[in-house]
Amino acid sequence: MSLLPVSMALLAAGGQPWKDKAIPDWNDDDTHLILSDSPWAKTVHPAVDPATNNGQRQSRGMGRGGGINLGGIGIGLPGMGGMGRRGGMGYPGGGYPGGGPGGQPTGTGNGGSTADSSQPPVLRLRWESALPVRAAELKAHEANAPTLDADHYAIAVYDTPDRMVTGDSQSLASQLKKQAVIKRGGKPDLKPSSVDVLQRQDGPVIVYLFPRSKEITRQDKRLEFDAKIGKLRFVQSFYVDDMVYQGKLEL
DSSP: SHHHHHHHHHHHHHHHHGGGGGGGGHHHHHHHHHSSSSSEEEEEEEEEOOHHHHHHHHTEEEEEOOOOOOOOOOOOOOTOGGGOOOOSOGGGGGTTTTTSSOOOOOOTTTSTTTTTSSSSOOOOEEOSHHHHHHHHHHHTTTTTSSSOOOHHHHHHHEEEOOOOOSHHHHHHHHHHTEEEEEEETTEEEOOOOOEEOOOOOOOOOOEEETTSOOOOOOOOOOEEEEEEEEEEEEEEEEGGGGSTTTEEEOO
């Protein structure tokens, strides 16, 4: 009997030690992995759409209205006492003081002054509504993570510089809603019911909300999040079988 499948399984498990732990037992390394490199968290290198380059350059620097807060959602974590959360934890506008999630700067200045404006940024995506992500944010003390309701799948895009998007939050959200889908093989695309643009010092956090009434199941196998943000275009795959924690599909 070949030992290769067993070895591959052990190797995969070794890269995700949090999978075999209860949430209260996750350590700092576990939460970092879940939020940065896990079935629910991806890094994406978008392409630049040259057709929008000139228009974005001419309109750069336009102001924005205030951010839009999401509804509330609570999660109960066994063994964590009073750490369950409800909505309303965000600052006005949903911003993260001091830069990225958890107060960590992202290095993409508000106007792109410290970045090479000719190069597309590296974006971080999180399947924000998944329990492991919400729990990891809580354990990492990201008190200002986007608040969500229980009726939507949510995908959040981080590290989009201000220079890449223009206009007020409401108009921008309306445009972004038209330019994003979740693709599933052999099924109709899932379209967001709304998009929230949460303002913060180093640029917006963009949260795409998809209705849970259009259920995603393990039979869907692979999901492709296809989106355009200003002149940035990207497609990121999520593998449903990997998005399981403690025997349950977590989306």
